[in-house]
């Protein structure tokens with residue numbers, strides 16, 4: 500199988516490149532192809548003739564998107580459509596990375612794939628519009644919604660917490676947003692499996708077990724053997740430009756339907772902390 504990954508230099512993309520073995524995989528960063536440039540994307544896809552395209556490229560800075568909606572929609576919606584058009588033209592299958600931020604967070608039970616989208620942020624709206632337009636253009640595409648990524652390939656929540664905990668006596672962390680972290684190694688493995696199974700439709704992929712950011716921070720600090728105090732605070736205290744869903748737990752049922760289950764958050768965090776020391 501031939502695979503092209505857009506966003507190969509990102510947090511997830513680096514683990515997709517590391518984990519994908521036994522197929523011919525080409526990874527592209529924004530330097531190789533800015534997905535806003537439809538002609539360049541089309542040319543590269545025609546050249547590489549992939550069976551699968553994984554679109555992990557995005558403007559994923561949620562607060563940055565709030566400040567620059569034009570860029571958010573240009574990359575996350577219009578760029579995604581450029582890749583989808585190129586995929587259609589080349590007869591390639593497409594797997595697109597989307598987000599829990601397509602939901603408004605008012606539910607109190609895990610979000611299923613057919614729950615109504617109602618994004619509250621620019622980032623969430625850009626992903627929502629991409630999902631809708633992609634499904635119109637390529638009804639057989641696969642959309643993987645995930646959340647709270649952490650991994651070795653760059654800045655992420657556990658990395659930030661560990662760095663802060665090393666230099667502070669106490670950390671204030673929000674305790675009114677509940678979701679499911681996803682270790683990029685486990686997410687990459689699930690994506691590879693989905694491509695090999697020719698998956699279609701929307702699939703939710705995170706590690707199992709939900710938590711708040713505060714609960715996750717406590718686990719990270721304790722698992723690393725640190726004694727820094729972690730204090731729960733309201734998101735009103737630590738206000739950010741983009742609104743976050745208060746509850747965005749994604750149900751694993753859609754992934755389980757493909758015969759794949761994800762490791763627990765605790766197991767993923769343990770491996771992340773070990774991998775960090777290698």
Ligand SMILES: NC(=O)c1ccc[n+]([C@@H]2O[C@H](COP(=O)([O-])OP(=O)(O)OC[C@H]3O[C@@H](n4cnc5c(N)ncnc54)[C@H](OP(=O)(O)O)[C@@H]3O)[C@@H](O)[C@H]2O)c1
Pocket residue numbers: 505506507508509510511512527528529530532533534535554555556557558559560574578596597598599645646647648649653
């Ligand atoms: N991070 C999360 O918590 C989270 C949660 C839910 C969903 N997601 C989604 O999961 C996917 C992967 O996220 P991530 O955290 O791995 O992202 P990331 O670390 O920010 O990486 C983004 C990737 O996109 C590329 N990129 C950015 N703008 C581009 C453009 N205009 N043209 C081509 N490539 C461009 C970057 O390339 P350069 O390195 O060359 O800039 C990089 O490879 C994204 O679709 C994101 O929206 C992420």
